[in-house]
Amino acid sequence: MKNILHEILELAVYAPSGDNLQPWAFRLGENSIDIFNTSDGLALYDFDKHPSYIAHGALIENIVQIAEAKGYKTDVKLFPQSTASDHIATLTLSQSGFVNPPKLPPIKDRHTDRTPFLTKPIERSVIEDLKKSVANYKVNFGLVTSKKTLHKLTDLLATGDELILDNPEIHSYFYKNVRWSDEELNKTGDGMHIRSISPSFFDVISLKILQNWSLTNILNKIGLAHVILFKRRKIYKQSSALGYFVIGEETPEVYIETGRALQALWLKATAHGLSVQPLSSILFLYNRLQKNHKERISEREIVLIEKVSREVYSTLSVKDGLITFCIRLGYTKNINTIQSVRKSPQII
Numbered sequence: 362m363k364n365i366l367h368e369i370l371e372l373a374v375y376a377p378s379g380d381n382l383q384p385w386a387f388r389l390g391e392n393s394i395d396i397f398n399t400s401d402g403l404a405l406y407d408f409d410k411h412p413s414y415i416a417h418g419a420l421i422e423n424i425v426q427i428a429e430a431k432g433y434k435t436d437v438k439l440f441p442q443s444t445a446s447d448h449i450a451t452l453t454l455s456q457s458g459f460v461n462p463p464k465l466p467p468i469k470d471r472h473t474d475r476t477p478f479l480t481k482p483i484e485r486s487v488i489e490d491l492k493k494s495v496a497n498y499k500v501n502f503g504l505v506t507s508k509k510t511l512h513k514l515t516d517l518l519a520t521g522d523e524l525i526l527d528n529p530e531i532h533s534y535f536y537k538n539v540r541w542s543d544e545e546l547n548k549t550g551d552g553m554h555i556r557s558i559s560p561s562f563f564d565v566i567s568l569k570i571l572q573n574w575s576l577t578n579i580l581n582k583i584g585l586a587h588v589i590l591f592k593r594r595k596i597y598k599q600s601s602a603l604g605y606f607v608i609g610e611e612t613p614e615v616y617i618e619t620g621r622a623l624q625a626l627w628l629k630a631t632a633h634g635l636s637v638q639p640l641s642s643i644l645f646l647y648n649r650l651q652k653n654h655k656e657r658i659s660e661r662e663i664v665l666i667e668k669v670s671r672e673v674y675s676t677l678s679v680k681d682g683l684i685t686f687c688i689r690l691g692y693t694k695n696i697n698t699i700q701s702v703r704k705s706p707q708i709i
């Protein structure tokens with residue numbers, strides 16, 4: 362059985378995680394997998410480790426779906442010690458007895474696509490199928506397809522990219538996780554390939570130059586961030602839909618549930634040939650500000666984050682819940698965008 366658990370994990374770690382940092386480690390039992398969170402929660406986005414919980418949710422969903430395809434059912438026990446602990450879950454597998462187990466989902470084909478999408482509408486039957494894929498999770502999901510609202514929302518959410526060139530800490534965090542070549546990517550086994558962030562040669566050169574914070578700071582004074590943002594906004598506008606997850610009660614378990622629903626939806630979208638890109642960074646920062654953690658963020662940035670996020674909430678008419686995650690969806694010309702790499706599962 363341990364071999365099977367290993368096999369399951371080798372594939373399950375292809376779950377998405379913020380900046381592809383893969384914040385997990387595992388302990389294997391006879392028929393169980395214990396999952397631990399290795400995120401230090403220090404990044405500005407990582408308020409109360411929420412983004413890492415979403416990544417863990419996606420990982421758990423992968424394990425459950427792979428196990429199912431191999432003929433096992435999974436009992437998921439979240440936080441077996443306490444929610445303050447980094448012991449995220451104990452997953453216990455047993456034979457499902459299903460005669461026809463479901464097909465293995467397209468786990469390795471799922472990836473983040475940051476290219477402009479074709480703006481052709483998503484067929485009604487596909488939309489229904491996407492909604493069905495998240496219906497059994499304890500989070501609310503909405504999908505915007507009206508062009509006008511979609512453009513407004515992608516415009517607002519693109520502001521997250523502006524902060525990379527505005528806030529020294531976000532700038533340094535972003536560049537720490539960029540990999541400039543295949544060799545560098547294979548050496549670290551984590552982070553994001555520059556070509557997955559920006560396939561255009563010109564943009565790669567600009568991003569390389571902007572690695573220097575002092576230079577970025579000077580160029581910003583003449584409006585550089587706005588030029589870059591203008592390009593990003595144009596790319597993000599080229600989407601067919603925007604999906605968003607809303608929760609009521611804010612607990613680590615609910616963030617994990619968001620991650621499970623996100624991954625179920627992303628796998629379904631992949632199976633339908635749809636590309637997906639998360640656009641959530643500004644909302645993670647807004648959540649931090651809502652809890653009155655304003656340190657490390659400038660006055661100007663605070664005003665911007667609050668203004669933009671409030672507009673996202675009012676455009677989506679979310680009054681009582683918290684938006685935990687947004688994604689843009691669409692079909693692409695170029696399905697073969699760069700795949701990110703993974704480390705082998707770290708067994709402790």
Ligand SMILES: Cc1cc2nc3c(=O)[nH]c(=O)nc-3n(C[C@H](O)[C@H](O)[C@H](O)COP(=O)(O)O)c2cc1C
Nearest residue numbers: 377378379380381412415416472473639641642701
């Ligand atoms: C919590 C979380 C937040 C993310 N935020 C963003 C984001 O703001 N922009 C983006 O382009 N990708 C974002 N991603 C996607 C990750 O960068 C991506 O999953 C990771 O680099 C691995 O690449 P892959 O999805 O192609 O396997 C996010 C993923 C997670 C799980």
